[in-house]
Amino acid sequence: DAGVIQSPRHEVTEMGQEVTLRCKPISGHNSLFWYRQTMMRGLELLIYFNNNVPIDDSGMPEDRFSAKMPNASFSTLKIQPSEPRDSAVYFCASSLVFSGANVLTFGAGSRLTVL
Amino acid sequence: DQQVKQNSPSLSVQEGRISILNCDYTNSMFDYFLWYKKYPAEGPTFLISISSIKDKNEDGRFTVFLNKSAKHLSLHIVPSQPGDSAVYFCAASRRGSQGNLIFGKGTKLSVKP
Numbered sequence: 001d002a003g004v005i006q007s008p009r010h011e012v013t014e015m016g017q018e019v020t021l022r023c024k025p026i027s028g029h030n031s032l033f034w035y036r037q038t039m040m041r042g043l044e045l046l047i048y049f050n051n052n053v054p055i056d057d058s059g060m061p062e063d064r065f066s067a068k069m070p071n072a073s074f075s076t077l078k079i080q081p082s083e084p085r086d087s088a089v090y091f092c093a094s095s096l097v098f099s100g101a102n103v104l105t106f107g108a109g110s111r112l113t114v115l
Numbered sequence: 116d117q118q119v120k121q122n123s124p125s126l127s128v129q130e131g132r133i134s135i136l137n138c139d140y141t142n143s144m145f146d147y148f149l150w151y152k153k154y155p156a157e158g159p160t161f162l163i164s165i166s167s168i169k170d171k172n173e174d175g176r177f178t179v180f181l182n183k184s185a186k187h188l189s190l191h192i193v194p195s196q197p198g199d200s201a202v203y204f205c206a207a208s209r210r211g212s213q214g215n216l217i218f219g220k221g222t223k224l225s226v227k228p
Contacts (some may be wrong), residue, residue: 004158031214042220043159043204056215091158095214101147101166102214106158 004107006092012113018080021110024073025094033093033104034067034077043091049075050097061086082114118142119207121219130228134192138205138219141186145207149216150179150190153202162203163190195226 005024013019025032033048047057049069057067064083069075079086089111093104120139128134138148146167151159165172165179165188172179178191192199205219 033215035218043218045215045217048215050214093158097214101149101164102208102216103149103161103164104214104216106151106160108156108158 004092004094004105006090006107006110008110009108010111010113012115013082014115015083016081017114018078019082019086019112019114021077021090021092021112023075023077023092023107025075025092026105027073029094029096029105030072031095031097031102032069032075033095034075035091035093035106037089037091037109046077046090079112082112084114087112087114116141117219118145119205119217119219121203121205121222123222124220125223125225127225127227128195130197130226131194134190134195134199134224134226136190136192136203136205136222136224138188138190139186140188140207142207142209143186144209146210147208148179148181148188149206149208150177151204151206151218152199153204153221159204192224195224197226197228200224200226 007022034046037043046059047067052069067077089109091109093106095104149164150162152162153159163177181188202221202223204221206216
């Protein structure tokens with residue numbers, strides 16, 4: 001398996017532009033998570049899906065952020081309009097949730113720079 | 116309000132010696148704890164986990180200890196190797212959270228040859 005695949009790996013954009021980050025989870029996993037990593041806040045959960053249904057989006061910073069999971073093999077995180085404070089590394093992770101420790105497998109991340 | 120805390124941003128140890136990374140938590144509803152390792156420009160990778168009903172779990176050079184009364188866990192790496200140099204994240208999951216992990220801010224470990 002190729003693991004969790006994220007694109008783009010790097011994105012540089014100007015304030016006010018729309019940004020779309022993409023994620024392909026591991027086949028067979030039933031949960032998908034979007035995390036953001038910054039120096040100040042560390043790894044913070046933005047939103048997660050279970051069987052393609054959003055379960056908890058309380059970590060989404062504001063209405064400028066939205067996430068979708070139209071099917072089991074694809075998810076997007078969109079920021080519109082983007083602001084410099086959105087600059088961070090965004091990670092997607094997937095897992096197969098059952099009883100026991102839920103081991104998330106992370107993608108390599110998308111580094112976003114908003115100028 | 117940080118539910119999972121790693122109070123040491125960095126740690127430096129000599130190759131061959133023991134590395135001890137610490138983590139504290141506040142929520143008594145956490146039922147599993149996990150450690151992840153992260154190299155630069157890569158995503159975090161799973162290292163080892165422990166159930167809240169246990170106090171120790173060992174996997175090769177890595178051992179995690181859990182002290183529920185103190186709400187404290189630690190990761191021991193023995194012996195430490197230069198390839199262990201990375202950022203280590205402690206994470207916890209809560210019963211009924213459908214798999215959501217709450218992460219600490221990480222500790223950067225440097226193992227010097």
